Structures are given as C-alpha cells and as structure tokens.
Amino acid sequence: MMHFSYAGQAYAGVQINPSTKSDSVQSVIERALYHFQPTKYPLRFGVSSRTDRGVHALHNTATFDWISPIDITNLVQPLNVYLGEKNEQIRILRIHSISPQFHFRRHCHGRKYVYRLGFLNEHEFTNINRDISFLSKKQRYTLRDITPATYNLFEKDYITYVEPPYDFDAFRKAIEVFQVNRGV
Numbered sequence: 061m062m063h064f065s066y067a068g069q070a071y072a073g074v075q076i077n078p079s080t081k082s083d084s085v086q087s088v089i090e091r092a093l094y095h096f097q098p099t100k101y102p103l104r105f106g107v108s109s110r111t112d113r114g115v116h117a118l119h120n121t122a123t124f125d126w127i128s129p130i131d132i133t134n135l136v137q138p139l140n141v142y143l144g145e146k147n148e149q150i151r152i153l154r155i156h157s158i159s160p161q162f163h164f165r166r167h168c169h170g171r172k173y174v175y176r177l178g179f180l181n182e183h184e185f186t187n188i189n190r191d192i193s194f195l196s197k198k199q200r201y202t203l204r205d206i207t208p209a210t211y212n213l214f215e216k217d218y219i220t221y222v223e224p225p226y227d228f229d230a231f232r233k234a235i236e237v238f239q240v241n242r243g244v
Contacts, residue, residue: 061158062122064089067149074111074120082113088150089122092142096135097128106164109171118174119153123164132157177231 064085068074072082076090090105097103105124111117126132132155139152 061162061164062089062124062155063153064117064120064122065151065153066117066120068111068116069114070149072113073115074107074109074117085111085117085120085150086122088143088146088148089139089152092139092146092148093124093126093135095142096130096138097126099127101125101127108164108168121164121168123158123162 066074066085068085070083071085071088072080074085076084076086086105086107090103093103093105094100103124103126105122107120107122109117109120111120135155136152143150143152
C-alpha cells in the first residue's frame with residue numbers, strides 16, 4: 061500500500077480520466093513506478109478515494125501490484141527523487157506490504173475531507189477589478205491572484221476564495237446538511 065500526498069492544481073483529479081489530456085495523480089505515480097520496475101506488467105493501481113481537478117490531498121492511499129526484485133519499502137526515496145526531478149507536486153509518504161485479500165475501497169475505514177474557504181472583504185476582491193468594465197463577474201474571480209488575499213503565500217493555492225456578499229446562514233445550513241449526510 062502506498063501513502064501519498066499532492067497539491068492538485070496541476071492534475072486532472074487523482075484517478076486516470078481518459079477523456080482529459082491532463083495528467084492525473086495516478087498516471088504520474090504509475091509512470092514513476094514503471095521507471096523502477098524492470099518489467100512492464102500492469103500495476104493494477106487502485107486509489108482509496110477520489111478527488112477532482114485542482115483538489116489537494118494531505119494523505120491518500122492506493123494499492124498496486126508490484127512484480128520486481130526491488131523491495132517496495134525501499135522505493136519511497138527513489139520515487140520522491142524521481143517525482144521531484146520531474147517537478148511533480150506529489151510526494152510518497154510511505155509504502156508497505158498488505159494482505160492479498162485487502163481491497164483499497166471495501167476495507168477503507170473512513171475518509172476525512174477539509175474544505176477551506178477564504179472570505180474576502182469587498183475591497184480585496186471586487187473593487188480591485190471594478191475599473192475593468194469588460195470583465196464579467198466570473199473573470200474577476202479568475203483574476204483574484206492580483207488581490208491582497210494572495211499576500212499569504214503559504215495558503216493562496218489551498219483556499220477557495222468566496223466573493224461577497226456572503227450569506228453566512230446559508231453556509232451554516234449547508235455545513236449542517238453535509239455533516240448529517242456524512243455522519244460527522
């Protein structure tokens with residue numbers, strides 16, 4: 061079993077999606093594994109959860125078949141070096157053997173998702189692009205990188221910024237519904 065993390069902005073989700081031209085996290089990891097496997101047997105790589113384009117994962121897991129004389133537990137550092145050389149935003153945290161009966165989804169004990177929303181003040185978001193009359197609201201949102209919200213370099217790519225006006229009661233109700241439906 062492989063434990064890994066990634067910054068998802070460069071990827072078309074975690075799983076391979078044949079309908080997109082962009083790499084998925086899975087396709088990048090599979091390429092890296094094939095680099096260290098002398099034979100080209102299928103890996104049968106299975107990810108325990110799914111994420112969409114642009115979504116990050118602090119800790120995800122996957123299983124894969126490994127047919128090679130190389131001990132899989134010794135692959136973490138070489139895989140991370142390989143991924144780093146390719147400028148990939150994926151890091152392997154740990155790899156260990158599992159029982160052949162283990163199934164990556166059926167035996168998953170749970171999933172935890174963290175959603176981070178940044179609420180911008182009016183002057184931080186809409187006003188900065190007000191003078192650009194031809195921009196639609198959606199295009200102004202796309203230009204959020206030139207707002208003061210980007211001053212926090214450590215979080216700017218990991219927060220979804222929400223444009224005012226805010227309806228905090230609607231947010232609270234949505235969170236309550238989500239928690240009830242997910243059993244949180």
